[in-house]
Amino acid sequence: MTVLELRGVSKTYGQGAAKVHALAGVDLSVDAGSMVAVMGPSGSGKSTLLTIAGSLEEPDGGEVLIDGHPLSGMSRNAKARLRRRTVGYVFQDFNLLPGLTVAENVALPLELDGMSARPARTAALGVLNELGLEGRAARFPDELSGGERQRVAIARAVIGDRRLLLADEPSGALDSVNAEAVMRMIHNACKRGVAAVVVTHDAQLASWADRVVFLRDGRAVDQTSPPAGPESLLTPGQIQ
Amino acid sequence: MSIRHALLALLSEGPKYGLQLREEFEARTGEVWPLNVGQVYTTLQRLERDGLVESDGAGDDGPQKGFHITADGEAELAGWLRTPPDLASPPRDELVMKVLVAVRVPGIDVHEVIQSHRRYLVELMQQWTRIKEAEADSDLSLALVVDSELFRLDAVVRWLDAAGGRLKRAAADPPQPAPPALPLPRVRRRTITRR
Numbered sequence: 001m002t003v004l005e006l007r008g009v010s011k012t013y014g015q016g017a018a019k020v021h022a023l024a025g026v027d028l029s030v031d032a033g034s035m036v037a038v039m040g041p042s043g044s045g046k047s048t049l050l051t052i053a054g055s056l057e058e059p060d061g062g063e064v065l066i067d068g069h070p071l072s073g074m075s076r077n078a079k080a081r082l083r084r085r086t087v088g089y090v091f092q093d094f095n096l097l098p099g100l101t102v103a104e105n106v107a108l109p110l111e112l113d114g115m116s117a118r119p120a121r122t123a124a125l126g127v128l129n130e131l132g133l134e135g136r137a138a139r140f141p142d143e144l145s146g147g148e149r150q151r152v153a154i155a156r157a158v159i160g161d162r163r164l165l166l167a168d169e170p171s172g173a174l175d176s177v178n179a180e181a182v183m184r185m186i187h188n189a190c191k192r193g194v195a196a197v198v199v200t201h202d203a204q205l206a207s208w209a210d211r212v213v214f215l216r217d218g219r220a221v222d223q224t225s226p227p228a229g230p231e232s233l234l235t236p237g238q239i240q
Numbered sequence: 241m242s243i244r245h246a247l248l249a250l251l252s253e254g255p256k257y258g259l260q261l262r263e264e265f266e267a268r269t270g271e272v273w274p275l276n277v278g279q280v281y282t283t284l285q286r287l288e289r290d291g292l293v294e295s296d297g298a299g300d301d302g303p304q305k306g307f308h309i310t311a312d313g314e315a316e317l318a319g320w321l322r323t324p325p326d327l328a329s330p331p332r333d334e335l336v337m338k339v340l341v342a343v344r345v346p347g348i349d350v351h352e353v354i355q356s357h358r359r360y361l362v363e364l365m366q367q368w369t370r371i372k373e374a375e376a377d378s379d380l381s382l383a384l385v386v387d388s389e390l391f392r393l394d395a396v397v398r399w400l401d402a403a404g405g406r407l408k409r410a411a412a413d414p415p416q417p418a419p420p421a422l423p424l425p426r427v428r429r430r431t432i433t434r435r
Contacts, residue, residue, distance in 0.1 A: 039362070041401060187373065203397040204390055207365035208373075214355060222355050224363045 002068070003164050003195035004030040004053055009062035011048050011218075022048040024218040025062065028197075032163065035187060035196040037206035040215035046199035047168055049215065053197060054087050054166045055079045066164060084113045088157025090167040090186075094149045096141040096156075103128065103137040106156045113160075127155045131185055147178030151185055158189045165189060165196040171205060183208040243275065243283050248309060248317040251293060255308040258284060268381050292316055335396065339403055350407055358400045365393050 006028040013020045023045045030036045040046050051057040052064060055071050064071045066086060071079060088109075089095075096105045107124035111117060128134050133151055141149055150170060157165050167186060171179035179202075187208050190196050198209060206212045214222040243265070250256060250264050262280045266273065284307055287293040292313035296306035309317075335357055342353040372386045 041405060184373075201401070202394075203362050203365055204369075204394050206362060207369040207390070209366070212359075212362050212366070214359065216351070216355075222359050224359055224366060 001032045002029050003032050003066065004028070004197065005065040005068075006049070006053060007063045007065070009049070009052060009059045009064060011045075011052060011057070011059050021218045023052070023059070026215075026218070026220050028053075028213060028220065030164075030195045030197055032195050033190055033193050034211070035190045035198060035209040037209035037212045038197060038199045038215055039201060039203065039206050039212055040199075041201060044215040045218040046201075046215055048218075050166050050168050050197060050199050054089060054164075055083055081113075084109060085160065086162060087164045087166060088159075088162040090150070090153050090157045090165065090170045092169040092172040094141070094146075094153045096149055096153060098141050100140075101137065102133070102139050102141070102144070102152050105141070105152060106159055109156060110160055123159055124155075127159045128152075131155050131188075145178070147174050147181055150174060150178070150182050154182065154185050154189070158194060163194060165194050167196065167198045169200055169202075170198060172200075172202075176204070179205060242320065243279060244287060245317060245320045247280070247283055247287065248292060248313050248320075251307060251309040252314060252317060255296065255306050257304055257306050259304075261307075269385065287313065336399075339400075343407065351404060354400050354404050358397055361393050361397050361400075365390055365397075368393070 006026055009023055009026045009028075010021070011023040013022055026045070026049060028036070028038075028049070038046050038049060048057070052059050055064070055066075066082060071082075074082070097108070100108065103121055103124045106127060107117070107120040110120040110123055115123075125134065125137055128137050131151060131154070133148070133155060136144060136148060136152065141152070144152065154165075154167075154170070157167075165186065170186065171182040174182065183198075183205055186196050186198060190210075198205065200206055211226070212224040213220050246265055246269075247261055250261055250268070256264070258280050259277065261284075262275055262277050265275050265280075284293065284295075288295055288307070290312075291310060293307045293309055296308070338357070339350065339354060342348050342350040368386050368389050372383065372390075375382055
């Protein structure tokens with residue numbers, strides 16, 4: 001089932017000579033349970049694509065559909081509800097609130113959506129437990145390593161019934177071991193049915209995705225084919 | 241990959257049979273370097289000829305023939321481990337050549353050429369990552385081999401990204417012909433003989 005669909009999405013910034021086509025007619029479709037990576041150089045439109053997919057920004061042209069519902073037909077309240085309940089965001093700089101514990105940070109989206117503190121905390125502990133972070137629940141963000149902070153941010157992004165995870169360079173500031181742990185977590189969230197879009201310029205991160213879409217000058221210029229099975233690399237004689 | 245030194249490394253742990261050496265070699269290299277038993281015996285014969293290993297019994301050349309490392313073999317292994325491989329050769333990489341050529345060929349969009357190679361490399365990386373996801377947690381040797389392939393391929397993708405950026409900047413702002421300048425010192429190219 002398709003969770004996110006972009007149809008001919010365009011976005012322009014500036015006017016006259018300073019006009020920049022951040023996105024120019026981008027089509028993208030992401031199914032439940034799959035991870036799509038969007039790769040491209042700086043200024044290719046990656047982050048704009050993500051903010052438009054998450055309804056944080058309006059496109060100038062085209063249409064964004066989440067679970068088949070076009071965002072253009074939604075009221076502001078309906079979009080805000082969608083952002084609270086359906087979409088989880090992960091940013092490079094974690095965006096955890098320093099005055100709240102890990103469990104409180106993770107429970108926050110549910111509380112903002114009207115859930116009372118006790119069940120929200122129970123749900124937060126459940127997600128932290130599932131993602132191997134139960135020992136960190138009572139800590140504050142500044143007591144965690146960078147890798148742990150980003151894993152907490154992912155726990156916050158997938159709590160509740162969130163079906164769409166949008167991540168902008170989720171492991172940009174981490175070393176390769178922690179970056180891999182973060183990508184494994186996103187991959188595991190997808191195995192549970194979440195649809196994920198990860199924008200990155202890093203091919204090692206992108207290689208965790210089921211499909212990689214290449215963006216250049218605001219256009220989706222190419223994408224990978226479905227990966228062949230690992231046996232194709234391990235056939236005797238192929239590796240010298 | 242030096243099979244000779246890999247066998248010395250396995251024998252440095254203690255005496256082993258030929259068949260056992262082949263199985264352990266494959267296991268230690270994450271089973272991505274298949275080795276046939278003929279290669280093992282040929283290499284062992286050469287190592288024995290050079291005095292780096294000794295066999296336990298004369299006459300029996302079957303899979304049960306045992307070998308152990310000599311003091312010279314241990315010295316050879318220690319020296320090899322500390323000798324950096326030759327990475328200083330000038331690049332004659334086929335991919336680099338294709339991009340350099342694509343810049344000059346009329347009617348060819350070098351960015352399309354770069355993208356087709358980038359896509360292929362990322363697809364290869366996806367396959368290696370699937371292997372890591374499926375098996376590398378329980379197999380340290382395989383995890384190290386897969387990481388090495390991923391970093392190698394990643395370096396090529398980064399070079400393609402850098403080349404694309406450099407070509408884009410050059411197209412927007414073509415380099416001016418260099419003014420006559422002081423003569424540069426002549427650089428003598430190193431000639432490296434591959435062993």
